Amino acid sequence: MAHPIPGSDGIPTNAIVHGACESWWTGNERSHCGGCHLTLSSLSAFDRHRKGARCNDPATVGLVARQMPYGLLWGWPGPEGGMAAARGRTPA
Numbered sequence: 001m002a003h004p005i006p007g008s009d010g011i012p013t014n015a016i017v018h019g020a021c022e023s024w025w026t027g028n029e030r031s032h033c034g035g036c037h038l039t040l041s042s043l044s045a046f047d048r049h050r051k052g053a054r055c056n057d058p059a060t061v062g063l064v065a066r067q068m069p070y071g072l073l074w075g076w077p078g079p080e081g082g083m084a085a086a087r088g089r090t091p092a
């Protein structure tokens, strides 16, 4: 696979490319693990993945995968509506 170049091959110009594994993603909030090359949605999600100073399978530490144009993005399972939605009680 050729090295991804932002702005070509359908990769947005604002994409961030990790040359070591040729992953790319978008969003300055993202964290990418240099050990196992997972892409995580935020620093707090990255910290959870690195719990115990090792790479944990994100599914085993409470993170969920979302399919993004660039591959899987691991993050918190929070509701799309944010914390306000999380506080609301759903009637049975």
Ligand SMILES: [Zn+2]
Residues within 6 Å of the ligand: 018, 020, 021, 022, 023, 032, 033, 034, 037, 038
């Ligand atoms: Zn990488």
Ligand SMILES: [Zn+2]
Residues within 6 Å of the ligand: 033, 034, 035, 036, 037, 038, 049, 054, 055, 056
């Ligand atoms: Zn890792």
